[in-house]
Amino acid sequence: MDIFDKLELLANSAKYDVACTSSGADGNSAGGNSAGGSAAGTSGVGSKCLGGICHSFAADGRCISLLKVLQTNICIYDCKYCVNRRSNDIKRSFFTPRELADLTIQFYKRNYIEGLFLSSGVIKSPDYTCEIMIKTLELLRHEHKFNGYIHAKAIPGADSALLQKLGQLTDRMSVNIEMPSQTSLALLAPDKSKNSILGPMGFIKNGISESKELAIYKGAPKFVPAGQSTQMIIGASPETDSHILKLTESLYKKYKLKRVFFSAYIPVSNDTLLPSTDTQPPLLREHRLYQADWLMRFYKFRADEILDDSSPNFNPFMDPKCNWAVKHPSFFPVEVNKASYEELLRVPGIGVLSAQRIIAARRSHSLDFYNLKKLGVVLKRAQYFITCGGRKNEGLIIKQDNILRSLMSKKEFDMYKDANWPKQLMLDAKMLGCEDAEQRQNGKVLKLPSTDGVVSI
Numbered sequence: 001m002d003i004f005d006k007l008e009l010l011a012n013s014a015k016y017d018v019a020c021t022s023s024g025a026d027g028n029s030a031g032g033n034s035a036g037g038s039a040a041g042t043s044g045v046g047s048k049c050l051g052g053i054c055h056s057f058a059a060d061g062r063c064i065s066l067l068k069v070l071q072t073n074i075c076i077y078d079c080k081y082c083v084n085r086r087s088n089d090i091k092r093s094f095f096t097p098r099e100l101a102d103l104t105i106q107f108y109k110r111n112y113i114e115g116l117f118l119s120s121g122v123i124k125s126p127d128y129t130c131e132i133m134i135k136t137l138e139l140l141r142h143e144h145k146f147n148g149y150i151h152a153k154a155i156p157g158a159d160s161a162l163l164q165k166l167g168q169l170t171d172r173m174s175v176n177i178e179m180p181s182q183t184s185l186a187l188l189a190p191d192k193s194k195n196s197i198l199g200p201m202g203f204i205k206n207g208i209s210e211s212k213e214l215a216i217y218k219g220a221p222k223f224v225p226a227g228q229s230t231q232m233i234i235g236a237s238p239e240t241d242s243h244i245l246k247l248t249e250s251l252y253k254k255y256k257l258k259r260v261f262f263s264a265y266i267p268v269s270n271d272t273l274l275p276s277t278d279t280q281p282p283l284l285r286e287h288r289l290y291q292a293d294w295l296m297r298f299y300k301f302r303a304d305e306i307l308d309d310s311s312p313n314f315n316p317f318m319d320p321k322c323n324w325a326v327k328h329p330s331f332f333p334v335e336v337n338k339a340s341y342e343e344l345l346r347v348p349g350i351g352v353l354s355a356q357r358i359i360a361a362r363r364s365h366s367l368d369f370y371n372l373k374k375l376g377v378v379l380k381r382a383q384y385f386i387t388c389g390g391r392k393n394e395g396l397i398i399k400q401d402n403i404l405r406s407l408m409s410k411k412e413f414d415m416y417k418d419a420n421w422p423k424q425l426m427l428d429a430k431m432l433g434c435e436d437a438e439q440r441q442n443g444k445v446l447k448l449p450s451t452d453g454v455v456s457i
């Protein structure tokens, strides 16, 4: 097999890993008509689905393109959800460290890529695999003097001395948590264990904080300076969205992860333990998880506020923030001239930037609805949930249908109507109308819960 055949095979085998930003995108560009990941036979140029290149964000916020490839797709493990599993009869190949280092540097010099995303099947043993990956990165860093971005996968079960070496050669590392529970992991990835995943995650976390402490000394070696991330497969096992979200929150807290990536399960094998091969990947569920993840990272939501035991799965018709708002009418209306930053963030139509602008602008003058529009607030949504100087937006008609229409796309609203969604989504429009704005002063306002709870996994 020549080097380009290897590249095609090993880049394709890596495409299911979503621990970078553009992975998992579908083939439908806004203006294009590409389908199913192949540009062949379409009139557009370019595809987001072909293996080979993915995108990530550097520490300074720049979007960078990475060569995403496996060192090898040979694997001694038999994870049932994985196309590279031992029992799958597919073509196998292997890049020697020199082949992959040379290929990467050539692509870099031609401006095809700005960095490398390196993962691997487990060949011979976790330690052996890790050694091969280290060798590749040493050639790149030391011989080719490559200073670009490198993201490497930690191989579960590899020795910590090897992880230490790998971490000193990379900008970011990730250990895939794979399944949302220990039971599913034992069932679907019998060669992996909770400890073989969380152990390296803990090791990397400690290494990063030690490295930050040592950074004051000139020449101190850096360890994973862009932090660590993980990936979880969604829809291959029966866990609820609430369970997945609590686990995600816990991973952020305990392991200081930069990102948790969710990957809608794409059926690649006929196994009675897995959804059948004609099952569609749960893309809406994956999307809702990313929305909820965003709320936890930037909007100060807790997992158990977004979903709980009484509604353990996402509302398919409404994003999690709007869903929270319609389920908590007693929290509203929020008076924009007095509310705290945290309270503003709970209002549909007010984002991080507009909340910051409101706080800054109201220091010099009180705000009206016209001002809010200028500050970037999406009034179409927000007007039902706020007051300015104790007043609602002039001419606002508060009807349940109007509110729901403003919070859903037309398609979602039509689907919701047809589906006759149960009371869960019914909202108290009268309460949102809140002629009794006094209720805030009367202490009936729903308090924001404290954010110090840690969920154990």
Ligand code: SF4
Binding pocket: 075, 076, 077, 078, 079, 082, 083, 084, 085, 086, 120, 121, 122
């Ligand atoms: S360890 Fe499991 S998930 Fe990773 S390549 Fe091997 S079979 Fe696939």
